[in-house]
Every structure is written in C-alpha cells, then in structure tokens.
Amino acid sequence: MADVPESDEEEPETDGGVRAYTVRLELVDEPGELLRALEPISANGGNLLSIHHERGNITPRGHIPVEVDLESPPERFDGIVDALRDAGINVIQAGAEHYGEELSVVLVGDLVETDLSETLSRIEDEADAVVKDLSLAAPEGTNATASARLRLAIDSGRAERVFEAIRAVGTDKELTVVEPLVGGEA
Amino acid sequence: MRLAIVGAGDVGRSVADLAGEYGHEVVAIADSSGAAVDADGIDVERALERKAGGESVGTADPATLFETDYDVLVEATPTTLGDAEPGFTHVERALETDHHVVLANKGPVAERYEELRALEADSAGSIRFEATVGGAIPVLSTIEDCTPQAVTAARGVLNGTANFILTRMAAEGLDYEHVLAEAQDLGVAEADPTFDVDGTDAALKFVILANVLADGGFSLEDATVEGIQDIPGSALELAAEDGRTIRLIGEASREGVRVGPRLVPENGALAVTGTRNIVQLETKHAGSLHNSGRGAGGPETATAVLSDVGRLPSLEE
Ligand SMILES: NC(=O)c1ccc[n+]([C@@H]2O[C@H](COP(=O)([O-])OP(=O)(O)OC[C@H]3O[C@@H](n4cnc5c(N)ncnc54)[C@H](OP(=O)(O)O)[C@@H]3O)[C@@H](O)[C@H]2O)c1
Numbered sequence: 001m002a003d004v005p006e007s008d009e010e011e012p013e014t015d016g017g018v019r020a021y022t023v024r025l026e027l028v029d030e031p032g033e034l035l036r037a038l039e040p041i042s043a044n045g046g047n048l049l050s051i052h053h054e055r056g057n058i059t060p061r062g063h064i065p066v067e068v069d070l071e072s073p074p075e076r077f078d079g080i081v082d083a084l085r086d087a088g089i090n091v092i093q094a095g096a097e098h099y100g101e102e103l104s105v106v107l108v109g110d111l112v113e114t115d116l117s118e119t120l121s122r123i124e125d126e127a128d129a130v131v132k133d134l135s136l137a138a139p140e141g142t143n144a145t146a147s148a149r150l151r152l153a154i155d156s157g158r159a160e161r162v163f164e165a166i167r168a169v170g171t172d173k174e175l176t177v178v179e180p181l182v183g184g185e186a
Numbered sequence: 187m188r189l190a191i192v193g194a195g196d197v198g199r200s201v202a203d204l205a206g207e208y209g210h211e212v213v214a215i216a217d218s219s220g221a222a223v224d225a226d227g228i229d230v231e232r233a234l235e236r237k238a239g240g241e242s243v244g245t246a247d248p249a250t251l252f253e254t255d256y257d258v259l260v261e262a263t264p265t266t267l268g269d270a271e272p273g274f275t276h277v278e279r280a281l282e283t284d285h286h287v288v289l290a291n292k293g294p295v296a297e298r299y300e301e302l303r304a305l306e307a308d309s310a311g312s313i314r315f316e317a318t319v320g321g322a323i324p325v326l327s328t329i330e331d332c333t334p335q336a337v338t339a340a341r342g343v344l345n346g347t348a349n350f351i352l353t354r355m356a357a358e359g360l361d362y363e364h365v366l367a368e369a370q371d372l373g374v375a376e377a378d379p380t381f382d383v384d385g386t387d388a389a390l391k392f393v394i395l396a397n398v399l400a401d402g403g404f405s406l407e408d409a410t411v412e413g414i415q416d417i418p419g420s421a422l423e424l425a426a427e428d429g430r431t432i433r434l435i436g437e438a439s440r441e442g443v444r445v446g447p448r449l450v451p452e453n454g455a456l457a458v459t460g461t462r463n464i465v466q467l468e469t470k471h472a473g474s475l476h477n478s479g480r481g482a483g484g485p486e487t488a489t490a491v492l493s494d495v496g497r498l499p500s501l502e503e
Pocket of ligand 1: 192193194195196197198216217218219248261262263264265266272290291292293317318319321481482483484487
C-alpha cells in the first residue's frame with residue numbers, strides 16, 4: 001500500500017499533463033467513512049482538490065452524497081475509480097467535468113468590427129477552451145482599437161495547442177494576440 | 187593585447203577609452219572615412235578629440251588598420267542584416283591573417299554564424315562576441331561556464347528601448363506614440379527606432395543565443411518576430427488588473443527563436459523596468475538562472491568587449 005500523502009501539495013508523478021475530474025460518491029453515514037473513501041484516490045496517483053460533503057442531502061437509502069474534485073494523469077483515472085469500487089465505495093458518477101488549468105490572453109484590434117462574440121465562440125470551438133470571463137477596454141470608443149482580456153479554462157497540459165488555435169483566429173481576424181509566457185520561473 | 191578597433195561610434199570610442207585600464211593597447215582605430223594607426227600605440231585622447239570635433243579619428247586610410255601589427259580586431263561597425271557587411275569582411279580579413287576577433291556587431295554572428303565558425307576553424311585566431319547579447323550582462327560567458335549543452339533555453343528582455351516604452355505606458359497610462367516621442371527626447375530611443383520596436387534587434391540577440399545553444403543553424407529569417415507598435419495603453423491596463431504586465435519577450439532554444447509581446451507577472455523576474463535587460467537561462471540540472479543589468483550603452487558594451495579580450499588565448503607568433 002502506498003503512503004497517503006499528508007498534504008495535497010505533494011505532486012503526483014506525471015509525464016504528461018494532469019486533468020481535473022469530479023467523482024460523485026455515496027457514503028454510508030459512519031465515522032471514518034470519508035477518510036476510507038479518499039485513501040484509494042491518493043494511493044493511485046490522484047491529487048485531491050476539494051470535497052463537497054452534502055450532509056443535508058441524504059439519499060433515500062440513507063447515504064450521504066459527496067462530490068470530490070481531483071486531478072490525475074488521464075491514464076491513471078480509471079485506476080482510481082476501480083480502486084474506489086474495490087474498496088466497496090459506491091461511485092455514482094465519474095468523469096472529466098471541468099477543466100484543469102486557467103490562462104489569460106489579451107487580444108488587441110478592431111474587436112467590435114471583427115465581431116467579438118464570433119471571435120469568442122471560435123476560440124471556444126477551435127481551442128477547446130471555455131471563456132470564463134472577459135474584460136473589455138475601448139478607450140476610444142468601440143469603432144477604434146480596443147483590448148480584451150480573456151480568462152480561459154483549458155485542460156492541463158494543452159496550453160501550447162490552445163495558443164496555436166488562438167493565434168490562428170487572431171491571424172484570420174487581424175488581431176494582435178498577447179499570450180502569457182508559460183513555463184520557466186517567469 | 188594590441189587592439190585594432192574598427193568603428194568609432196559609442197562602442198568603439200569607449201573600447202579605446204577603457205582599453206588602457208584593462209591592460210591593453212590600442213594600435214589602430216578607424217571610422218568610415220579615416221584611421222589613426224601606430225604600431226607603438228595611438229594617442230587615444232587625440233583620436234577621440236578629433237572625433238568629438240566632427241572630424242575622422244585620424245588621417246590614415248581606414249584600410250591601413252588591417253596592415254598594422256595587432257592581436258585582436260574589435261568589430262564595432264553598424265549591425266546590418268543579410269550579408270552583414272562591412273562587418274563580415276572585416277572579421278574574415280582578420281581571421282584569414284590569424285588574428286583574434288571580438289565583435290560588438292551582431293550582424294555577422296546572427297546572420298552568418300556557420301561561416302564565421304568555419305573561418306575560425308581555419309585560423310589561429312578565435313572569435314568572441316559577448317557584447318552582441320545584452321551589453322554589460324555576462325550572458326554568453328555564463329552559458330559557456332554552464333557548458334551550452336546544459337542550457338536548454340534562454341528567455342528574457344534584450345531591448346531596453348522597447349522595455350522602456352512598455353514600462354512608461356503601463357506606469358503613466360500613456361499611449362505608444364506619446365511614450366515613443368518622450369523616449370526619443372530622452373535619447374533612449376533613436377531617431378529611427380524601427381528595429382527596437384519591431385522586435386528585430388531583440389530577435390538578432392536571441393538568434394545569436396540559439397546559434398550558441400545549437401552550434402549554429404539560425405539566422406533572422408528563422409525567427410518568429412512581433413513588435414510592440416500595436417500594443418495600446420488599454421492592453422497594459424487590462425493586464426495590470428490581473429497582476430500582469432506586457433513585455434517584449436524573446437525565447438531561444440535549439441528548436442527556434444521567437445520574439446513578441448507577452449503577458450508576464452507584474453512582480454516576476456522578467457518584468458524588469460526602464461531600459462534594464464534580463465536573461466533567464468533554463469538549465470538541465472539547476473533550474474533557472476537570471477542575469478540582469480544594463481543591456482546597452484558605450485561604456486557598458488565596451489566592458490563586455492574588453493572582458494572578451496581578456497578571455498582570448500595568447501597567439502603564438
Ligand atoms: N551602442 C550600444 O549600446 C551597443 C550595444 C551592443 C552592441 N552594439 C553594436 O555595436 C556596434 C557599434 O555600435 P555603436 O553604437 O558604436 O554604433 P555607431 O555609433 O553607429 O558607430 C558605428 C561606427 O562604425 C563606423 N563605420 C561604419 N562603416 C565603417 C567602415 N566600413 N569602416 C570603418 N568604420 C565604419 C562609423 O563611422 P562614422 O563615425 O564615420 O560614421 C561609426 O564610427 C553596432 O553593430 C551595434 O549594433 C551596440
């Protein structure tokens with residue numbers, strides 16, 4: 001049995017990226033049950049992000065639903081779910097439901113003229129990203145050069161491909177794309 | 187060492203001025219129209235006075251510089267793209283006659299690196315070019331000390347003019363044109379700042395870094411280059427709301443060279459302010475190293491030239 005990491009600062013060993021997953025469990029309302037449920041996660045290369053313990057929401061069978069957010073290398077996720085089931089934990093739902101990484105980019109140009117909402121949906125489609133928020137600055141009015149900062153949620157380890165896609169959209173629409181510098185100790 | 191200095195601009199003049207302090211002797215200095223040449227050492231003060239008075243550094247033909255007895259040619263003529271002339275021919279001439287060469291001129295090292303190395307291989311002399319990257323900051327000698335194989339990439343800010351403009355735009359909420367004019371008044375930007383703001387100057391330096399890391403293979407046309415001319419004040423404001431700022435960042439690795447405006451943490455190491463430069467070396471076994479300091483200026487660049495002169499092996503006569 002591998003050691004259970006004492007803190008979530010311990011990084012799982014990965015050679016590629018890690019991805020975020022949400023697992024919904026139903027736990028028997030007994031002391032120590034939650035700890036028992038979390039053990040197979042860290043023991044199998046998962047990194048706990050958060051736990052929502054819905055005590056007020058007891059299921060008809062008297063179980064407590066618990067939502068666990070975790071990160072793991074994609075190739076290890078199935079192993080985590082199997083280990084949970086092997087430990088007798090009732091896994092209701094498991095899957096990648098949200099994104100593991102956030103990054104910001106700034107776009108500069110005739111944003112309104114070039115149809116900002118279409119730009120955003122192209123970025124979401126082509127870069128496979130979710131635009132979490134948008135700040136727009138158009139000091140000279142919307143018919144002139146404006147800047148927009150986008151906060152994007154992406155899958156961990158995919159930043160390079162996301163940037164490539166955003167650059168392509170930028171080239172098409174003659175927008176300047178200011179990318180963040182990723183990697184290294186900037 | 188006996189120095190022959192070709193080019194009497196800010197850099198060439200400062201090298202002449204400081205050479206004595208570093209224990210070297212100036213036997214020739216040339217500009218585009220004349221030269222002062224004396225095998226026993228020229229009167230540096232007099233040559234610099236002439237230049238300051240609007241004359242050439244001396245009355246001799248510039249070509250006579252190559253005919254005198256010298257150990258090291260200091261190449262400090264203007265950086266040019268493509269064929270990198272007249273610098274390349276000057277270097278060629280010195281190496282073919284078994285002299286050392288120290289360059290401040292980026293052109294030959296960025297555009298014709300393999301040819302330079304081939305000339306060096308056939309010569310008793312060697313070439314060094316610390317001054318071409320980051321002025322006073324010891325970048326190439328740091329890579330040399332780490333051994334180039336142990337350095338995986340170099341990134342950072344290597345153009346003080348562009349950095350000054352972005353810093354002022356962010357601090358004062360001013361637009362590009364306004365700050366550029368101010369920089370020109372202060373003498374930080376040249377009358378024609380094109381190569382500084384369009385990324386070319388920084389790209390040449392990162393091309394040189396890529397050549398050092400990969401032992402050649404790169405020239406300016408291999409670099410992906412974007413400038414800062416299209417960055418409005420509003421982009422810097424949005425970046426600041428998020429704890430970031432925008433800098434003209436270059437990246438060099440064995441895979442390629444890229445220069446462009448990038449978002450960096452406002453309080454991060456790479457967000458140097460004003461005309462300061464910084465280079466971050468990514469190493470295989472020791473994380474990253476940062477060297478920062480003055481990336482340009484006559485005396486600053488001359489110190490890099492003279493450190494190189496000090497690292498040259500002595501020539502067997
Ligand atoms: N300044 C810096 O901070 C800095 C930093 C790093 C590297 N560098 C590089 O160092 C080099 C010199 O810079 P700088 O600022 O001193 O340049 P500069 O002020 O433009 O001076 C260039 C000098 O080269 C002379 N020259 C031009 N063609 C010549 C020829 N065919 N034969 C002999 N001399 C010739 C010019 O002569 P005239 O005086 O007759 O015009 C002038 O004296 C450039 O390549 C630059 O990119 C400069």
